[in-house]
Amino acid sequence: xxxxxxxxxxxxxxxxxxxxxxxxxxxxxxxxxxxxxxxxxxxxxxxxxxxxxxxxxxxxxxxxxxxxxxxxxxxxxxxxxxxxxxxxxxxxxxxxxxxxxxxxxxxxxxxxxxxxxxxxxxxxxxxxxxxxxxxxxxxxxxxxxxxxxxxxxxxxxxxxxxxxxxxxxxxxxxxxxxxxxxxxxxxxxxxxxxxxxxxxxxxxxxxxxxxxxxxxxxxxxxxxxxxxxxxxxxxxxxxxxxxxxxxxxxxxxxxxxxxxxxxxxxxxxxxxxxxxxxxxxxxxxxxxxxxxxxxxxxxxxxxxxxxxxxxxxxxxxxxxxxxxxxxxxxxxxxxxxxxxxxxxxxxxxxxxxxxxxxxxxxxxxxxxxxxxxxxxxxxxxxxxxxxxxxxx
Numbered sequence: 001x002x003x004x005x006x007x008x009x010x011x012x013x014x015x016x017x018x019x020x021x022x023x024x025x026x027x028x029x030x031x032x033x034x035x036x037x038x039x040x041x042x043x044x045x046x047x048x049x050x051x052x053x054x055x056x057x058x059x060x061x062x063x064x065x066x067x068x069x070x071x072x073x074x075x076x077x078x079x080x081x082x083x084x085x086x087x088x089x090x091x092x093x094x095x096x097x098x099x100x101x102x103x104x105x106x107x108x109x110x111x112x113x114x115x116x117x118x119x120x121x122x123x124x125x126x127x128x129x130x131x132x133x134x135x136x137x138x139x140x141x142x143x144x145x146x147x148x149x150x151x152x153x154x155x156x157x158x159x160x161x162x163x164x165x166x167x168x169x170x171x172x173x174x175x176x177x178x179x180x181x182x183x184x185x186x187x188x189x190x191x192x193x194x195x196x197x198x199x200x201x202x203x204x205x206x207x208x209x210x211x212x213x214x215x216x217x218x219x220x221x222x223x224x225x226x227x228x229x230x231x232x233x234x235x236x237x238x239x240x241x242x243x244x245x246x247x248x249x250x251x252x253x254x255x256x257x258x259x260x261x262x263x264x265x266x267x268x269x270x271x272x273x274x275x276x277x278x279x280x281x282x283x284x285x286x287x288x289x290x291x292x293x294x295x296x297x298x299x300x301x302x303x304x305x306x307x308x309x310x311x312x313x314x315x316x317x318x319x320x321x322x323x324x325x326x327x328x329x330x331x332x333x334x335x336x337x338x339x340x341x342x343x344x345x346x347x348x349x350x351x352x353x354x355x356x357x358x359x360x361x362x363x364x365x366x367x368x369x370x371x372x373x374x375x376x377x378x379x380x381x382x383x384x385x386x387x388x389x390x391x392x
Contacts, residue, residue, distance in 0.1 A: 007033035007040065007079035011135050014151035015364045018066045020059040023365045024150070028135040029068070031153045034081035037126060039161050041093060044171045045382045046073040046149040048367045049179050055144065056368070064122070067142035068132055070149030071097045074164075074174040084158050092164045094178040096333045097145040099125060099159040113332045118159050120146070131155035147178075150364065152383050162337045169341050172358070172380040173351045177337050177344075185301055186213020186277070187340065187349065188329015190221055194273050194299050198222030203262055204244070205287050206277035207235035209354055209377045210301055212242050214275045219243030220348065223273075227265065229258055241353055259289035266292075274298045281308045284323075288312055294320040301326050354378045360385025 010031045015024040034040045052069045077091045087093060097120075101107050104117035118125045125146055132141035132148065146160045164174060177184065186209070190196045202218040204211045207230040215226050219242070228236060228244040236247040246265065253261050263270050270292040276284045279302030288298045293316075300310075300323065312323065331337065343349040357370055357379035367379040 009033060010040070010078075010153050012152035013361070014068050014132070014141070015070075015361070016066050016134075016141060017056060017069055020065070021057050024069075024368070026362065029141060029151060030133050030135045030138075031151070031155060032131040032133075034079055034084075034131075034155050035124075035127075036082040037084060037158050038081040038124070038131075038155050039077055039084060039087060039093070039158055040079045040153060040155050041075040041095060041161075042078045042153055043073050043075040043149050043151065043383050045175050045380055046070050047175050047179075047378050047380055048072070048364075048371050050371065051145070051179070053368065053372055064142045064144075066134070066139070067144050068148040068151050068154075069144045070151075071095070071145040071147040072175055072179040073147065073149035073154075074171050074178070075149075075154075078153065080158075086158065087161060087163050092168075092174070094162045094164060094174055094337060095147045095149065095154070095156045096160050096162060096178050096337070097147055098328045098331075098333055099146070099157065100332055100334045101159045102334065107332070113328055113330055115159065118157070124155070125157045125159065150381075152361075160333075162333050164338065164341055169344055172355060173344050174341065175380060176351050176354060176378060177340055184329045184331050184337075184340075185326065186210045186215075186329065187217035187220070188331040188336070189275060189299050189301055189326040190214050190217030190223075190273075192330030192336070193324060193326040194275070194297055196221035196223050196273055199224050200272040201225040201227070201266055203227040203229060203271040203274045203287065203290050204277060205229045205258075205275065205283050206302065207232070207239050207244070208277060211275065211277035212239060212244075212354070212377070214277060214301070215239060215243040216350065218273070220343075225266075227262060227271065229262075238353060242350070257286065257289070259286050262290040269293075270296055272296060276300050276302050278302045279304050281306075281310050284310045285312060288316070288321065288323060291321050296321045298323045299326050300324070301329075355380055358382065 014029040016027045099115040099118035101117040106112040106116045202223045227246045228239045229248045274287040274291045276287040356376040370376045
């Protein structure tokens with residue numbers, strides 16, 4: 001293995017974000033060798049997530065410019081630092097924003113997927129510094145969510161790296177396993193958090209990438225009725241391919257509320273499981289009202305930007321309904337991503353439906369435009385433009 005005593009700084013191309021909401025600029029950056037517990041990865045392809053869009057637009061957030069965004073990717077290990085044992089040069093890996101050290105109380109418990117030894121912090125997880133700088137000036141460039149995949153090379157802590165072994169998963173599918181969207185947050189929420197039971201009824205509020213993955217995960221768990229709720233009727237066609245059996249458009253139900261319609265559809269009972277995938281406290285409350293008295297479970301995946309509280313009557317909680325949050329779909333990255341990869345290989349989990357666009361690295365700003373305008377679910381960005389697939 002090539003440790004950092006041998007590895008040298010690498011100069012490569014990166015899409016650098018220099019100001020909130022401004023187009024990314026292609027720059028030559030210097031990527032330092034990996035330090036102890038770190039891995040330097042050559043990115044094969046990356047994808048754009050709504051979280052990237054959110055931070056890219058953030059004008060009032062913590063000082064983070066210039067920075068390299070991106071946290072959905074797949075790559076190949078180029079070099080490793082000291083004390084790295086679980087991956088080697090040449091391994092195919094998925095970098096992830098959520099750590100799994102494997103040793104803390106949370107990592108050792110099946111009840112949590114939030115590593116308490118390496119909680120999120122700006123910069124590299126163990127020292128808060130960065131491994132990027134502008135080649136021309138030496139100015140430091142901040143990393144992002146412990147990944148920074150909008151660069152030809154990146155340095156990631158080994159706790160944030162998942163090795164993909166065995167049969168080869170197509171890179172553009174492996175790429176989508178690295179983030180909460182769509183596969184992890186959606187499929188994981190149905191599989192790990194809700195533990196959807198066979199023959200149950202599920203209601204999914206919001207049929208974006210996360211909601212569609214929830215539908216697919218619920219179908220995999222054996223749900224017989226999956227009700228999709230969205231204001232865009234075009235979502236029903238792709239939803240049907242991923243498991244949605246019925247569709248409710250809030251704009252087409254007159255004076256009724258969505259919860260009233262869902263209760264009518266279920267004989268007055270309500271859905272066994274409701275998933276909120278939008279990030280609206282009013283929709284969270286409506287999802288809760290749509291759940292069944294006695295055992296209805298509402299899983300919140302969306303994040304409300306205002307951090308407003310959810311209004312839920314305490315009497316309804318007392319009657320057996322519950323609300324639970326889902327972070328990263330309840331997935332422990334190193335344990336569960338290889339399982340999901342295997343399901344992809346055996347066609348138990350379909351990711352191709354989520355990939356609507358493909359392009360080369362130089363066109364990354366066009367990918368931002370497409371996602372910002374809600375014109376795509378996922379856009380795969382190949383670092384080598386020659387590797388683009390047909391249909392881009």
